[in-house]
Amino acid sequence: xxxxxxxxxxxxxxxxxxxxxxxxxxxxxxxxxxxxxxxxxxxxxxxxxxxxxxxxxxxxxxxxxxxxxxxxxxxxxxxxxxxxxxxxxxxxxxxxxxxxxxxxxxxxxxxxxxxxxxxxxxxxxxxxxxxxxxxxxxxxxxxxxxxxxxxxxxxxxxxxxxxxxxxxxxxxxxxxxxxxxxxx
Numbered sequence: 636x637x638x639x640x641x642x643x644x645x646x647x648x649x650x651x652x653x654x655x656x657x658x659x660x661x662x663x664x665x666x667x668x669x670x671x672x673x674x675x676x677x678x679x680x681x682x683x684x685x686x687x688x689x690x691x692x693x694x695x696x697x698x699x700x701x702x703x704x705x706x707x708x709x710x711x712x713x714x715x716x717x718x719x720x721x722x723x724x725x726x727x728x729x730x731x732x733x734x735x736x737x738x739x740x741x742x743x744x745x746x747x748x749x750x751x752x753x754x755x756x757x758x759x760x761x762x763x764x765x766x767x768x769x770x771x772x773x774x775x776x777x778x779x780x781x782x783x784x785x786x787x788x789x790x791x792x793x794x795x796x797x798x799x800x801x802x803x804x805x806x807x808x809x810x811x812x813x814x815x816x817x818x819x
Contacts, residue, residue, distance in 0.1 A: 646711040646751055652719035660731050660815040663720060672716045681808070682739050683716045684746035688754065694772040702769035704779075707762050709754050715743045731818035738811040742801055746794055753790035757783060 655666035671679040693706040717740060724732055760782045766775040801808045 644709055644711070646713050646747070646754075648713045648715070648747060651714050651716045653716060654721045655718045656721050658722075658725060659728055660735075660818045663718075663724075663728075663732060664812060664816050667718050671718065681718065681812075682743050684743045684750070685714045685716070686747075686750050687712045687714075688750075694775060696770050696772060697765065699767070700770045701765050701767045702772035702775045703765040704761055704763065704775060707758060709758070711751070711754055713747045713750055715740070715747065717743065728818070731815055735811050735815040738807065742808060745797060749790055749793050749797070753786055756786050756789075760786065 653670055653672065655663055655670055657663035657666050667681050668679055671681055672683040674680055674683065689710045691708045691710070692704060695703050695705050697703055717736065720732065723729075761779055764775060764779065766778050769775055800806055803809070
């Protein structure tokens with residue numbers, strides 16, 4: 636069974652702003668609808684969290700011809716795409732905008748934490764994994780694939796479930812939008 640010893644690592648997290656225009660909450664939100672990131676090339680959204688994950692893995696051939704994954708160090712880059720007004724906002728609108736963008740940023744940070752949880756689960760599921768009769772350390776890679784796939788699928792489902800709850804009628808994101816659009 637895999638071990639849980641993992642090296643310390645830190646994700647690199649960056650914000651990629653996209654420019655929006657407007658002087659009222661409603662015009663800012665309309666600009667988000669025109670310029671927001673596209674998901675799957677079809678649907679525009681307010682914000683998006685994306686990541687790139689690569690690994691440095693060390694496999695060792697054991698005395699009994701087994702192969703063991705002795706270490707795996709992730710390199711995780713998380714990018715949060717968030718709207719940013721191009722111009723200075725009127726004071727009342729700026730206050731409303733700040734409340735809105737803080738809520739949206741916090742929502743996206745949850746997605747970032749879910750991604751980090753997946754990486755920790757990958758470590759726990761694979762570091763220490765040993766496959767018998769694998770002197771060239773090829774079978775172990777095949778053994779890992781279903782585990783990695785299952786963890787990735789679980790992370791995506793958790794993300795979709797979170798979005799569904801947050802964006803439902805009366806949900807947090809809907810409330811943020813309504814306060815922005817109906818505000819000054």
